Amino acid sequence: MADVVFELNGHEVVVPDGTSLLVALRETCGIRSAKDGCAPQGQCGCCTVWVDGEARVACVTPVSRVRGRSVTTLEGAGAAVADAWSERLCATGGSQCGFCTPGIIMRLAAPRRQGGLTKESVDQALLAHLCRCTGWQTIVEAALDPVDVSVKREHATTRAAIEGRTVQSVAPPVAMGNGGFAGDTYPTDAMVAVRSAAGTWHVHDSLVEARAAAGIVQGRRSTLGLNWPIEVPDESEFVRTLRTTWVEPAYLEPDAVWCQPGGRAVGPLVNGGAFGGKRSSWLADEARRLADENDRPIRIALTREDVVRLGAKRPPMAAGVRADGSGIVWLRRTEGAARFIAERFPTWTLHEVDVPGPLTSLDVRGAVWAELSALIASVSPPEERGDHVQSPEGADAWARIDDDGVEITVRCGDVLDHTVLRSYCIGAAHMALGWVRTEGIAVDAMGEIHDLTIRSFGVLRAVDMPPVAVHILDDSRPPVNGSDAVFAAVAAAAWRRDGFPSRWPASRE
Ligand code: FES
Ligand code: FES
Incomplete structure (x- = not known):
């Protein structure tokens, strides 16, 4: 397959064909603002970039489709977009863990976006995105309302950590996707560990190789309905009864961890967002074990399907x-x-x-x-x-x-x-x-x-x-x-x- 040449943030780049645009951006070009929240499902919007000025979801865009075209990520969007939007989102509280935020900025600020920003148009634009943390309203406020971005916020990070129940920064760089997620900060010589559906780790030099070896198959939404697995045996003695089902915490950043041989693992709880959902994760131990076994730094990259299969749920x-x-x-x-x-x-x-x-x-x-x-x-x-x-x-x-x-x-x-x-x-x-x-x-x-x-x-x-x-x-x-x-x-x-x-x-x- 011939390589693909395109313009990235104003500079020509050459990447291998045969992957998605998101893989090319993150794995070959070192872009970090475009996030992988669900690839290749194309459903969360975290990987949104501009292709010739239009917002596009990079995880379902074959890189061959941008041959000869212009791709812009938040890193290349310019201060008028990146600084202004990240400060506004920070000023309203419209970015918490920040994992979804770069994609949302790229959607709302796209140069070829039709029409102005109104409550309805922002809500419509956000249909292409998911956010677990914010509840949307503060994002809409950042898009519509002038806010004072000069207010000093000394204790913001303390309150955020109390509410997020883990370390959490509040600052414009976080809204630009620089929250320090382990999937963004791993050493460049790290090997990649990907888990097969059967539970075996496949460790390779690149994400593409590891995913291919693990035989990653995209998950689908089933036609099976929800079930409520536990019943109240006798309802007559109660004023009111309730049955609940399995609930996915649905945090946007798939658990990611990296570790040096003999070192201490980084992740998966780096910048909040999980509201306790990642506390039961055992991936840090696993990353340490794999790093020691291979005598190389290891990064573990879970897919969305892995997160659903492995992560803790609310007990029904x-x-x-x-x-x-x-x-x-x-x-x-x-x-x-x-x-x-x-x-x-x-x-x-x-x-x-x-x-x-x-x-x-x-x-x-x-x-x-x-x-x-x-x-x-x-x-x-x-x-x-x-x-x-x-x-x-x-x-x-x-x-x-x-x-x-x-x-x-x-x-x-x-x-x-x-x-x-x-x-x-x-x-x-x-x-x-x-x-x-x-x-x-x-x-x-x-x-x-x-x-x-x-x-x-x-x-x-x-x-x-x-x-x-x-x-x-x-x-x-x-x-x-x-x-x-x-x-x-x-x-x-x-x-x-x-x-x-x-x-x-x-x-x-
Ligand atoms: S839509 Fe691309 S990673 Fe979720
Ligand atoms: S701020 Fe949107 S997922 Fe965390």
């Missing part, structure tokens, strides 16, 4: 609550659940149930306590501010939902940075609405996952989101995570708003 459950707020929960057996429920919910009885399926973890955002908190809130009238939830750390959140949107009040100690806390609360509201209404993955009776594409997780799109208003109450206590309490409160309010359907997600089969 069935539960019933009595009028006094006590109840019984039948939970997919999950490490730590027995102790947690005994300590936090002493009037509840736990029955652990063995259900075949993927790994489940209490690390996933608010797992178990958010469900039980929503059940308990459901048997009392809402307070004036709405359904109230208190997190195990002592944060209070209230939420109510009406035709005008979602209204949240949160109190979680020293605010530190209003913009960041507000942004995380809006993101938590987005995640909660999706959880109650649309999020879930199909797992069959043998425990095999069938939904392997990022669009099949049911994450709400920008056009699906109602406006979210956030009221933040300051207090003198040390800061604690507030957005997890918001997540539970919004779930409780959405459940009430929808008439307490007995299964989540309620709006998807």
Whole structure:
């Protein structure tokens, strides 16, 4: 195959044919702003670049198609685009982990984009993208509203780390995709480890070789419907019951790790974004083992399908609550659940149930306590501010939902940075609405996952989101995570708003 010559950020480059544009950009040309969130599914928008000034998804564009054409990435888009947009997104909280952000900037700022930026046109443009963190609203605000980018934000990173539950920076470079993800920072002489569907590691000098050896086959969304694997044996003793299904955390950055022989692994939790979803990852140990075995630096590159197969899910459950707020929960057996429920919910009885399926973890955002908190809130009238939830750390959140949107009040100690806390609360509201209404993955009776594409997780799109208003109450206590309490409160309010359907997600089969 003849090499492909094209112009990249104003300079001619020559790359091998036979790959996607994204592989050529990242693996041959060293571009880091275009991210691989789902390649080759073409569904998350993280790899968006300009081809002759038009936004294009690079992971499904064969590199041969840009022969002789002009390709621009965020690195070459110029200060008027990169600096201005990253500062605006930072100023509204429209970028958290920053993995999705470069692609969104490239979409919204494309030179050949038709028409101006309006709420409707931005929502439409965002249909090509997914974001797990922000809940969209702050991205739309960055696109539409003039914001003061000069405000000094000393404590923004501290609040972001508290809310993201891992190290997280808040600065324009993060919004430009420079959050330091392990998939971007590996040593240039690192070998690549790719996992086959059977679970074998294939270690090669290049990503293309490793993927070919592993026989990577693109996952598809299945036609299998969701199932709710656990039932309430006798509903008659309860005021209200709830059954939940397998839920994918759906973070955008696929777990990536690199390690030197004898060294300490970098990743997968580098710049937040997973809300606990990556805490159970064992890839750091695996990268160290492979580096030692090969006596070379190793980077592990998971595909989206790998992430779905290997990553921890919310444990499915069935539960019933009595009028006094006590109840019984039948939970997919999950490490730590027995102790947690005994300590936090002493009037509840736990029955652990063995259900075949993927790994489940209490690390996933608010797992178990958010469900039980929503059940308990459901048997009392809402307070004036709405359904109230208190997190195990002592944060209070209230939420109510009406035709005008979602209204949240949160109190979680020293605010530190209003913009960041507000942004995380809006993101938590987005995640909660999706959880109650649309999020879930199909797992069959043998425990095999069938939904392997990022669009099949049911994450709400920008056009699906109602406006979210956030009221933040300051207090003198040390800061604690507030957005997890918001997540539970919004779930409780959405459940009430929808008439307490007995299964989540309620709006998807
Ligand atoms: S990586 Fe290209 S659309 Fe997701
Ligand atoms: S900021 Fe969008 S996925 Fe994290």
